[in-house]
Amino acid sequence: MPPAHAPAAPSAAGTIGGTLFALALVLALIFTLAWLARRIPGFSAARQGGLRVVTSLALGARERLLVVEVGSTQLLLASGPSGTRLLHTLEQPLPAPPPATTPAAPFARVLAQHFGKIS
CATH class of the missing domain: 2.60.40 (Immunoglobulin-like)
Structure with a gap:
């Protein structure tokens, strides 16, 4: 004798929606923890040692x-x-190097001249 009321199979839209919600929740948790790790004083210094x-x-x-x-x-x-x-x-620490200014690559210079950025 078959059961009077058989359970309905879950819909595909509900399964996909639940999966996307769980993924969004996990990503939000990761970004929140990363944001907190940058804001906590001393956390990055302790990590570098x-x-x-x-x-x-x-x-x-x-x-x-x-x-x-x-x-x-x-x-x-x-x-x-x-x-x-x-x-x-x-025995003597190295002096701090001056900030490096890299010249533009030839292609970048030609492109900038073409678009009027450099005269």
């Missing part, structure tokens, strides 16, 4: 020289596929 890359120089495709500042000490490090090694502890 007092390290700062002063300058770096690429030696090859996967090799770099780095000057890293730890507190008030600057270290010269070599980083590559085999790992990172300390090369030297700098």
Whole structure:
């Protein structure tokens, strides 16, 4: 004997709507937590651990020289596929580099001249 009242199957629109609502809720939660993490004092400093890359120089495709500042000490490090090694502890900190002004690429300069931005 069949049951008197069979449960109705969920509609496709209701399933998609619920999924989109859950996705929007998760994305809103992620953005809210990211916003709060930037606003909490000391959160980003604690995450960095007092390290700062002063300058770096690429030696090859996967090799770099780095000057890293730890507190008030600057270290010269070599980083590559085999790992990172300390090369030297700098006795005098490097002077702060002047802000770099990069000249416009030739194509960008020609394009700007074409549209009348540069005379």
